[in-house]
Amino acid sequence: MEDMTTPPVLEPVHRPEDGELVGHLTAAPCDGGWLAHAVPGTPLRTFPTREEALSFLRSRGLALLAGRWEYRPADGGGPRTAWLVEARPGAVVVRFGYDPAAVTLTGTELGRLTPA
Numbered sequence: 001m002e003d004m005t006t007p008p009v010l011e012p013v014h015r016p017e018d019g020e021l022v023g024h025l026t027a028a029p030c031d032g033g034w035l036a037h038a039v040p041g042t043p044l045r046t047f048p049t050r051e052e053a054l055s056f057l058r059s060r061g062l063a064l065l066a067g068r069w070e071y072r073p074a075d076g077g078g079p080r081t082a083w084l085v086e087a088r089p090g091a092v093v094v095r096f097g098y099d100p101a102a103v104t105l106t107g108t109e110l111g112r113l114t115p116a
Helices: 050-065 105-114
Strands: 009-014 021-029 035-036 043-047 068-071 080-088 091-096 102-106 113-115
Touching: 009 050, 021 050, 035 050, 043 050, 091 105, 102 105, 105 113
Parallel strands: none
Antiparallel strands: 009 021, 021 035, 035 043, 068 080, 068 113, 080 091, 091 102
């Protein structure tokens, strides 16, 4: 039988001072904590409380987008260094290493992208 689980609904988190989207929250699936997600929805880190997750996103959510990321291809190939060119809810545009070509990642591909 096919697994019909639905993806979690991401709760947007905005900076209070200017309303900028800094990430999303969901309840952690197993431990009762809270999972912080980057702007495009990629999971970042689990926190014991909602307040800690909110604080993390408001202080570090956007800064993480500027750092180096790692992408693990579905074909089982080795991890690739990725730099985010653009991030929006549900999608990112990345460049791999020194390759000037940009690639858009959406859907399940976002789950293969993690901060390095």
